[in-house]
Amino acid sequence: MKVKDIAxxxxxxxxxxxxxxxxxxxxxxxxxxxxxxxxMGAAVIFVLMCSNILISLLRNVIPSKVRIPAFIxxxxxxxxxxxxxxxxxxxxxxxxxxxxxxxxxVNCLILARAExxxxxxxxxxxxxxGLFMGIGFTLALSVMAFIRELLGTGCLFxxxxxxxxxxxxxxxxxxxxxxxxxxxAFVAGSNAVSKKQKQKQAAAEKAAKLQVAQAVAASEAEVx
Amino acid sequence: xxxxxxxxxxxFTNNFILVQTVGICPFLGVSKKTESALGMGVAVTFVMVLAxxxxxxxxxxVLVTLEIEFMQTIVFIFVIAxxxxxxxxxxxxxxxxxxxxxGVYLPLITTNCAxxxxxxxxxxxxxxxxxAVLNGAFAGLGFTLAIFLMSGIREKLDKVxxxxxxxxxxxxxxxxxxMAMAFGVFx
Amino acid sequence: xxxxxxxxxSTPFFAVMVLVIIALVSGVILSVLxxxxxxxxxERTNRDLAKVxxxxxxxxxxxxxxxxxxxxxxxxxxxxADGAVVIKASGAKGWKGSAxxxxxxxxxxxxxxxxxxxxxxxxxxxxKTSHLESMFVGQELDGDLEFTSTGVVGGGDLITAxxxxxxxxxxxxxxxxxAVDYLQAKNLTGGxx
Numbered sequence: 001m002k003v004k005d006i007a008x009x010x011x012x013x014x015x016x017x018x019x020x021x022x023x024x025x026x027x028x029x030x031x032x033x034x035x036x037x038x039x040m041g042a043a044v045i046f047v048l049m050c051s052n053i054l055i056s057l058l059r060n061v062i063p064s065k066v067r068i069p070a071f072i073x074x075x076x077x078x079x080x081x082x083x084x085x086x087x088x089x090x091x092x093x094x095x096x097x098x099x100x101x102x103x104x105x106v107n108c109l110i111l112a113r114a115e116x117x118x119x120x121x122x123x124x125x126x127x128x129x130g131l132f133m134g135i136g137f138t139l140a141l142s143v144m145a146f147i148r149e150l151l152g153t154g155c156l157f158x159x160x161x162x163x164x165x166x167x168x169x170x171x172x173x174x175x176x177x178x179x180x181x182x183x184x185a186f187v188a189g190s191n192a193v194s195k196k197q198k199q200k201q202a203a204a205e206k207a208a209k210l211q212v213a214q215a216v217a218a219s220e221a222e223v224x
Numbered sequence: 225x226x227x228x229x230x231x232x233x234x235x236f237t238n239n240f241i242l243v244q245t246v247g248i249c250p251f252l253g254v255s256k257k258t259e260s261a262l263g264m265g266v267a268v269t270f271v272m273v274l275a276x277x278x279x280x281x282x283x284x285x286v287l288v289t290l291e292i293e294f295m296q297t298i299v300f301i302f303v304i305a306x307x308x309x310x311x312x313x314x315x316x317x318x319x320x321x322x323x324x325x326x327g328v329y330l331p332l333i334t335t336n337c338a339x340x341x342x343x344x345x346x347x348x349x350x351x352x353x354x355x356a357v358l359n360g361a362f363a364g365l366g367f368t369l370a371i372f373l374m375s376g377i378r379e380k381l382d383k384v385x386x387x388x389x390x391x392x393x394x395x396x397x398x399x400x401x402x403m404a405m406a407f408g409v410f411x
Numbered sequence: 412x413x414x415x416x417x418x419x420x421s422t423p424f425f426a427v428m429v430l431v432i433i434a435l436v437s438g439v440i441l442s443v444l445x446x447x448x449x450x451x452x453x454e455r456t457n458r459d460l461a462k463v464x465x466x467x468x469x470x471x472x473x474x475x476x477x478x479x480x481x482x483x484x485x486x487x488x489x490x491x492a493d494g495a496v497v498i499k500a501s502g503a504k505g506w507k508g509s510a511x512x513x514x515x516x517x518x519x520x521x522x523x524x525x526x527x528x529x530x531x532x533x534x535x536x537x538x539k540t541s542h543l544e545s546m547f548v549g550q551e552l553d554g555d556l557e558f559t560s561t562g563v564v565g566g567g568d569l570i571t572a573x574x575x576x577x578x579x580x581x582x583x584x585x586x587x588x589x590a591v592d593y594l595q596a597k598n599l600t601g602g603x604x
Contacts (some may be wrong), residue, residue, distance in 0.1 A: 021393055024252065025337040028245035063426040069305055070433055072334070076298040077437035081444060084294060088448040091458055099344050102297045106335040108249055172245050173404035180390075180397030188389035294445040298437060348529070 003128060010132025016109045017140035018186040023109035026100050027141055028175040035157050037145035039093040041138025043086070043101065047078045048110050048137075049130035052118040056126035059119045071114045076105045109137060144178050227358065230350070234362035240338045241370040242404040247338030250329050251371055252396055256382075260325045261375035262368070267315070267326065269364025271307050271333055272342050276360030278303050279343040280353055300343050301334075308334045338367055373403060456487060459499065463523045464515035466491035478596045483589030486511060488599075493517075496599050499527060502585025512586040514547070519600040521550050521591075526583060547587060552600055556591050558584045 016022045023044070030040045051074050055062075062070045083101050086094040094101065104110070113133055118126040149155055152170030154162045168174045238244060241251050247268070254264040279300050287293050312330055315323040323330065333339065342363045346356040377399050386395050419425060460469055469489040479485050486499040495517035501509050515523040524547040550556055594600065 021252070022249075024248040025246045028248060062429055063421065065423075066426045066430055068331070068334075069302070070430055072301055072305060073298060073430070073433050073437060076301050077441065080294055080297050080437075080441050083297070084441075084444050084448045088450055091450075099341060102344060103246070103337045103340060105297055105301050106337050106340050108332070108335050111335055168405070171404070171408055172243050173401045173408055175245060176397045176401035176404055180394040180401065183397065184389040184394035187394070191389070292442065294441050295438065298434070298441075302434075 006125060006128045007132045010129060010134075011136040011139065013190075014133075015136045015140055015186070016133055017137055017144075018183050019190075020109075020112070021183070022112055023107045023137055024179070025103060026107060027144060028172065028179060030097065030100055031141050031144035031148055031175060031178070032152070032170055033096070033149045033155075033158070034142060034145045035093070036096055037141040038138065039090070040097055040100065040104075041134065041141055043082045043097075043104060044107065044110070044137055045131065045134030046082060047075060047104055048113060048134045049127055050078045051075045051110060051114055052126040052130035053123055055114045055118040056121060056123045062119075067115070067119065068111075071111060071119075072105065075110050075114070079105045109133065140182075144175075144182060147178050148174060226355070230355065230359055231362050234359055235366040235369060236407060239366045239370055239407050240341060240363055241367055242400065242407045244341065246341045247336050247367055249332060250336060251374060251400070252393060253332075254326065254329050255371050255374040255396070256378055257325075258372065258375040258379060260322075261371045263322045263326060264329065265364070265368025265371050267311060267330065268333060268336065268338065268367050269361065271304070271311060271336075271339055272360040272364040272367075273357055274307050274360075275300075275304050275339050275343050276346050276356045277353070278307070280346050280356035283347060284353070300340060304339050304343070305334045338363070370403065370407075374399065377403075459513050459525070459527050460489060460497055463513045463525050464491055464495055464497055464517075466493065466495065468492050469497065472496075472599075475597065478593055480589050480592045483585065483592075485589070485593055488593075491515075495522070496594065498590045498594060498599075500586050500590035500593070502582060502587070502589045510583045510586050512583060512590065514587065514590050514594075516552060516594060516600060519552050521547050521552070524548060524587065543583075552591060552595050556595065558588055558591070 010016075014020055017024075017027050026040055026044075030036045051071070054074055055071060058070075079102060082104070083094075086097070086101065113129060117129045121129070146156070148169045150161070151166050152168070152174060154160060154165040166174075169178065234240075241247050250264055250268070255261050282299060282303065283293075283296065287296055287299065308331060311333070312323070315326075315330065342360050345363075346359055350356050350359050374396070378396065381395060381399070390398075460466075469491055472488045472490055474485050474488050480502075483500060483502045486501065488499075489497045491497060495515055497513065497515050499511060499513045501511040503509065510529050511527045513525050513527045514521055524543045526543065546558070
């Protein structure tokens with residue numbers, strides 16, 4: 001697979017949060033502040049890349065029957081690494097992400113990529129998939145957090161921008177609402193894009209047919 | 225009484241799905257029909273009770289005693305995965321129709337954030353094994369309540385015309401928003 | 412040759428071996444890392460102090476056990492470079508455990524209050540700091556300052572406490588009272604040096 005394909009898939013076309021609807025738990029819980037979203041995103045990118053790489057390396061060694069427990073243990077190890085590192089070097093982030101750091105283990109996204117991609121692709125591709133899926137995840141969470149923090153508390157990165165705030169956005173209810181609306185927007189957007197692409201393709205096919213017909217007519221005229 | 229406070233918290237004010245926003249995947253995926261929603265709720269409650277029992281006990285008597293708390297995440301997820309495997313085998317024998325209707329979502333209980341969530345919450349929220357198991361049961365009840373309510377609403381929504389971009393997840397999530405607001409009143 | 416290899420790989424023995432090896436390797440790696448990245452108690456204390464009050468240095472003050480209120484405990488007591496006092500205390504257990512609170516007091520007024528850990532868990536971000544600010548910050552230690560679940564006695568205006576299901580507000584208040592009691596008893600009001 002080409003790098004461009006993997007990248008586009010991870011970030012846009014198969015965006016884990018808005019298209020595949022994986023990793024919903026942190027998407028709802030951690031998107032209350034932009035700082036948290038980016039912190040969680042960084043953690044997920046690290047775990048996703050590491051687990052994808054290791055699982056891809058071991059893909060011919062791990063027997064199919066125990067692959068899920070094996071994948072989960074590998075993922076859990078990298079998550080524990082993140083937890084230890086955060087607690088030592090980023091205590092504020094560790095504090096505010098709270099119980100959602102260990103929950104990265106059960107983030108459906110990481111297991112899904114391990115199963116669907118890393119276990120059947122070479123290391124290089126697996127690493128890139130991990131990177132771009134992680135970036136897609138981070139971007140999605142950041143968009144949600146941007147909306148929720150700004151409208152819910154009037155702050156961004158904890159810095160008060162204005163006094164206006166609609167409390168509901170900072171609560172779990174607001175999370176559901178923003179997530180639902182963003183998926184709808186994403187679906188509408190991708191429908192519009194694919195519609196345009198289809199129109200373009202149809203027009204191109206029409207032009208090609210026209211060209212062929214003209215060529216045929218020209219050669220027939222020549223023969224005559 | 226501590227038990228009542230625990231009950232109210234786990235089922236309403238700290239409802240795992242609607243307030244703490246964990247366990248969303250099955251909530252979105254299995255809430256289309258009421259029977260499978262209830263079945264999932266019962267399965268999850270079963271796993272939560274057993275998981276609470278084993279993870280609390282192992283944490284208390286093995287991890288803390290040997291000072292290897294950093295193995296918590298790995299050990300807990302291992303316990304949960306084994307419990308779900310066991311549940312799968314039991315369900316296959318006892319109720320093959322439920323097993324079939326839960327489909328791929330049954331093994332996915334392993335990755336249900338709510339199970340790992342309750343295992344962790346027990347470590348700080350309660351002070352002994354019995355309360356931990358109770359907390360697991362109550363959390364499962366809260367989960368079942370939320371998913372059951374959602375399935376009732378979705379069955380009605382199926383009969384309504386929903387604009388195309390909103391079909392499926394978006395409308396479910398927006399419904400969840402209103403449910404969360406209702407539960408949030410208790411907080 | 413390949414035939415023998417592939418049949419060994421498909422045995423359940425091999426499958427279990429793989430899992431065991433993964434578990435052992437990860438156990439070793441994590442135990443090494445957890446030692447290297449260990450957060451000492453001293454480090455935790457320093458983090459609390461930095462959170463609650465900015466000062467170049469903190470000097471510890473001995474705690475007089477006889478002056479501590481019943482059922483409570485003073486965990487540490489420091490004096491900042493400019494005379495402000497930082498105290499960490501915990502009080503009675505609430506329905507969900509007990510909170511450890513850290514107060515910074517300067518010139519007889521509480522300038523900052525945080526919850527350092529709740530029930531042994533130091534992930535306290537879910538506890539709204541705005542509640543702590545509105546309730547405790549600015550109150551004067553005038554000798555009989557005391558907090559109750561419905562407001563403040565001997566202090567400023569009555570502020571309604573914010574009940575929460577995630578933690579016991581009364582245990583927070585109890586911890587703050589223990590701290591405030593001790594400071595008032597010992598007349599440590601964080602006056603300027």
